[in-house]
Amino acid sequence: MRYLILGAGPAGVSAAETLVKADPEGHVTVVGGEPGEPYARMAIPYVLTGKIDKSGTHLRKTPGYLQSLGVTYIEGHVHSAKPCAKTVRLHDGQHLSYDRMLIATGARPVTPDVPGMDLDGVSHCWTLDDADAIAKRAKTGADVVLMGAGFIGCIILEALVERGVNLTVVEAEDRMIAKMMDKTGGELLRRWVERKGVALKTSTRVTEIRRHDGRLAVATDRGGDLEADLVVVSVGVKPNTEFIENKSIAMDGGVTVNEFLRTNTEEIWAAGDVARGPGFGGGFAVHAIQPTAVEHGRIAALNMAGQEVAYQGSLPMNVLDTMGLISASYGDWNAGGDVAVRLDAADWRYTKLAFRDDRLVGALTIGRTDMVGALRGLIQGRVKLGKWKDKLKADPTRTAEALVASFHD
Numbered sequence: 001m002r003y004l005i006l007g008a009g010p011a012g013v014s015a016a017e018t019l020v021k022a023d024p025e026g027h028v029t030v031v032g033g034e035p036g037e038p039y040a041r042m043a044i045p046y047v048l049t050g051k052i053d054k055s056g057t058h059l060r061k062t063p064g065y066l067q068s069l070g071v072t073y074i075e076g077h078v079h080s081a082k083p084c085a086k087t088v089r090l091h092d093g094q095h096l097s098y099d100r101m102l103i104a105t106g107a108r109p110v111t112p113d114v115p116g117m118d119l120d121g122v123s124h125c126w127t128l129d130d131a132d133a134i135a136k137r138a139k140t141g142a143d144v145v146l147m148g149a150g151f152i153g154c155i156i157l158e159a160l161v162e163r164g165v166n167l168t169v170v171e172a173e174d175r176m177i178a179k180m181m182d183k184t185g186g187e188l189l190r191r192w193v194e195r196k197g198v199a200l201k202t203s204t205r206v207t208e209i210r211r212h213d214g215r216l217a218v219a220t221d222r223g224g225d226l227e228a229d230l231v232v233v234s235v236g237v238k239p240n241t242e243f244i245e246n247k248s249i250a251m252d253g254g255v256t257v258n259e260f261l262r263t264n265t266e267e268i269w270a271a272g273d274v275a276r277g278p279g280f281g282g283g284f285a286v287h288a289i290q291p292t293a294v295e296h297g298r299i300a301a302l303n304m305a306g307q308e309v310a311y312q313g314s315l316p317m318n319v320l321d322t323m324g325l326i327s328a329s330y331g332d333w334n335a336g337g338d339v340a341v342r343l344d345a346a347d348w349r350y351t352k353l354a355f356r357d358d359r360l361v362g363a364l365t366i367g368r369t370d371m372v373g374a375l376r377g378l379i380q381g382r383v384k385l386g387k388w389k390d391k392l393k394a395d396p397t398r399t400a401e402a403l404v405a406s407f408h409d
């Protein structure tokens with residue numbers, strides 16, 4: 001069996017490892033679109049802060065690791081894929097054919113339709129090359145504008161602050177991490193970063209970036225220019241699927257897959273950021289975090305090798321360290337209706353629980369690392385709360401007790 005994996009990120013590498021074990025007779029080829037060893041994007045902020053060097057981002061320590069497993073590794077860019085002919089063409093003209101293929105090409109950052117995005121000194125933070133471009137300009141005391149304060153934007157924020165820059169964040173939403181925090185939590189985060197010296201401009205859009213006196217002038221819809229040595233852009237991502245010819249594979253904000261991570265085309269699977277995979281508790285969604293990509297890759301590969309293994313669905317869960325303040329969101333925190341809230345603003349603590357009937361279906365926390373395990377256990381375990389629901393509504397911080405009580409029911 002000839003297996004072809006497009007993409008050498010966490011999803012592609014995990015799939016290759018799994019296939020080599022699950023089908024020792026098969027032959028696995030991986031196509032990676034970036035130079036060098038396969039690496040983890042989530043490690044890029046640590047390169048920026050100097051905690052690791054570039055080799056620390058490599059997904060596996062041994063150089064030539066995939067090749068050492070007997071995998072054929074091709075550094076190249078997929079130009080087009082023809083599912084009907086089971087062939088793929090690379091940009092250099094090379095043709096590859098396969099029996100079974102995995103699409104694990106991840107996503108790429110969106111470039112907003114704003115004049116000046118192509119100027120020197122305007123950069124995404126997505127690849128190791130981007131990290132080089134940022135490091136060159138993000139020196140101590142440099143003026144930096146960060147466009148976007150979503151999950152990844154806030155991870156970048158942390159790294160930029162550690163580099164000692166003067167940071168202004170411009171965010172179109174009315175708060176930071178709007179997809180993982182409500183207004184109350186967002187307000188607490190705003191106070192926190194402002195106290196630490198970050199200028200935060202929410203409900204504000206960048207309208208143009210110009211060169212001005214050797215620096216950058218960033219105009220916004222609130223009027224006035226922000227002067228900058230560097231602009232870092234983090235305003236969302238889109239899946240890398242443009243090479244799929246004639247829309248022959250179903251897509252809906254990501255490649256559509258079933259619970260076996262198989263696409264609507266018999267011999268093609270998809271995994272990681274590019275896939276709209278099964279969510280926790282029903283439904284399908286793109287869940288763009290590394291642990292999901294790794295598990296997608298593993299499960300898709302087992303199915304490609306002929307085993308029938310369903311993906312159990314990933315609990316949407318994001319944990320973020322913003323200059324020492326830890327915020328987290330779990331599951332369906334925005335379910336509406338039945339919620340319990342506790343705000344201890346003076347202590348930088350916030351807890352919100354969302355219930356559906358007798359169960360906890362989602363939560364938000366700030367400053368509560370102690371609750372991570374209990375919240376995950378209660379939501380993922382679909383624990384029936386019984387009398388503990390009222391107790392949690394009276395004091396939403398008692399989640400550990402509620403979880404322990406459930407063991408004895």
Ligand SMILES: Cc1cc2nc3c(=O)[nH]c(=O)nc-3n(C[C@H](O)[C@H](O)[C@H](O)COP(=O)(O)OP(=O)(O)OC[C@H]3O[C@@H](n4cnc5c(N)ncnc54)[C@H](O)[C@@H]3O)c2cc1C
Nearest residue numbers: 007008009010011033042078105106272273288289290293
């Ligand atoms: C700055 C930053 C910080 C992050 N922090 C976290 C974090 O703290 N925690 C977390 O869980 N996640 C984090 N993430 C997200 C995480 O990196 C992704 O969810 C993860 O990389 C997804 O893995 P993937 O294999 O699906 O895609 P990717 O890692 O994007 O890999 C895709 C692969 O496909 C290749 N490719 C793309 N197009 C083509 C093509 N046409 N031809 C050939 N190859 C192609 C790419 O070169 C790459 O090798 C962060 C991301 C960034 C950018």
